[in-house]
Amino acid sequence: MNILNENGPERWPAFRKLGFRFSFIFILSFILVFNNGTYPLYGYISTPLTHFMQRLTPWFAENILGYSYDHSIFINGSGDTSYAWVSLLILLLLALVGAALWSILDRRRASYTSLFYWLTTAIRYYVAFMLINYGLYKVFYMQMQPPRLTQLLQPLGEYSPMGLAWTYIGYSQGYNILIGSVEILSGLLLFRKTVVAGALITVATSINIMAVNYFYDVPVKMVSTALLLFSIFLLLPYLKALFAIFISGKPVQLLPIQQPLFNKSWKRKSLFIAKLAVLLLFIVQQGMGILSTKKMIAEYLTKSPLYGIYRIEQAGTQGKSIPEDWRLIVFEIDNNKVLIRNTDYTPQRESVVIDAAGKKITLNNYQFDYQINPDGNILLTKTFNEHTAHIKLIKQDVQAFELIQRKFHWIQEYPYNR
Structure with a gap:
């Protein structure tokens, strides 16, 4: 299935072009609306779009869907608010209508090879930046905290599913560093030649994130599902090759998606400078975010x-x-x-x-x-x-709690399960 590959057929079938048009509109609009602070400085640039969606979504919910909710709640600690789900429906409808109109107006187009490259670039940076951010917060032990005194006294039955998951993960700093390091490996998506390895890692990582979010009722189900679907989308051009490697055991060559060629030197240099600027801004943003969060946690947990x-x-x-x-x-x-x-x-x-x-x-x-x-x-x-x-x-004596007292053991003659 050599879909949307530079080395594939020159002319795409109609269903493939239609699928791309829908994907292009929906994925880009999702990234723009649900950016979650992923792209550096995007929060400042997107203010007009944010204000527009905050007016359109409540209107659409009440006048089209007949659905009422608290309009003061947008995207907060929960990414699965009524506002978020209604906004997602709007984006889906926009993509359907837009794909239909695009298909009518541009039906003679043979393929969208260049647009596909730029779409995958937007996805690569979105998924990589988001997972690197999650990973750094785990590595620096800032997302899930170790059990507090009040939690040590809290009976299991008083925990919410999310509270139980947060406490389970937060208990071990080593476990946080491990899963955070794996999430940081999504940075492989930032490079075209390692996109397959990066996408395979993010698929596995996203499934784990989704499992926790779905089965422990953590309200980030929408974004974690998007991370998985976007990672799979990046692998679509390589499905045949991956099947040959993992199922058939045949040797294959994984060719990166060809970058559009620029015939002007200044265009190539400008693109390189733009990429470097985005990466540097992201590094600065992450550094400042980590320092700010650590300070905030220290003040809150005084x-x-x-x-x-x-x-x-x-x-x-x-x-x-x-x-x-x-x-x-x-x-x-x-x-x-x-x-x-x-x-x-x-x-x-x-x-x-x-x-x-x-x-x-x-x-x-x-x-x-x-x-x-x-x-x-x-x-x-x-x-x-x-x-x-x-x-x-x-x-x-807090140290008398079994959870605090029990440490790592190489040798255990019997399971210590209490």
Whole structure:
């Protein structure tokens, strides 16, 4: 199946030309609308298109589909919003209509070899840049974080499927580096001569990403599916060759898709400079993004002055200043919130204000003085008119958790599965 190959037939069959026209319009429009910050500086250039889609999509949803949703929600942490799916439908319809009109107006065209090259170039850079970005965030351990204190206390049944997947992947930095490194290998797509190897890697990588997104309800199903389909599209000209290699065991030569020839020296130099500029901008963008994200994570994950898990002991205290059924309290991030687990182990978030300099803490609308003992336990005291309340927070050993305590072992006489 030597489809759309420079070395293939000079004239394409009608169905092939129709398929290309649809693919050209749909893929390019998808990349433009769902760019996800992939191309350097594209976010600034695409502002008019973004504003246009944010007006067209809600109108189309309500007036054509009769579908109502919260119009203030566009593309956020979720890539599978109502806005995204309706926008995808618009792009599909645009591609169908556009392909039909194009076929009528350009029916005498023999082939689209040059346009196919430029389309594959756009796809190669889109898939490579996106997966390199994902890979770098995993290698630098920024996408999935190790389990936090609140998660160590969280029963399995309280996890969402996505939370379970994020915790599973985030637990191991080594695993993050491994899968991130494989995603970075998609950079092979940036070079014409290695596009087959790169596309095979991105197919396998995208299937893994899709599996997690689909089966653990991670809301990036649309984009991950696109990554797989785009990677397969890059392999279409090589299907016969790949079948010969992997199935028939025959030797074949994988010829790269021929780049359109430029008869002017300045055009060739301009193309080289443009490619170099895009790659340099991407490298700078990734570097700045990593530094910015690491700073943001560090600020967000600033530890509380009382960081730790504590068991609450207030036996014998008169005039309870905190609810009697509170059993555990977790100070983790310095964000004026703590996690409480009561006697039923029900989780609840409570506001807290900690004055580390004055050794005071406001909890449950009471202000306590606190003292940290050498053993890590905390003593809260609150003086009322007729008595003084003493509440002891007994620090729990986080290292005692099986998930934290258990390390790598070369030799295991029996499986250690708990």
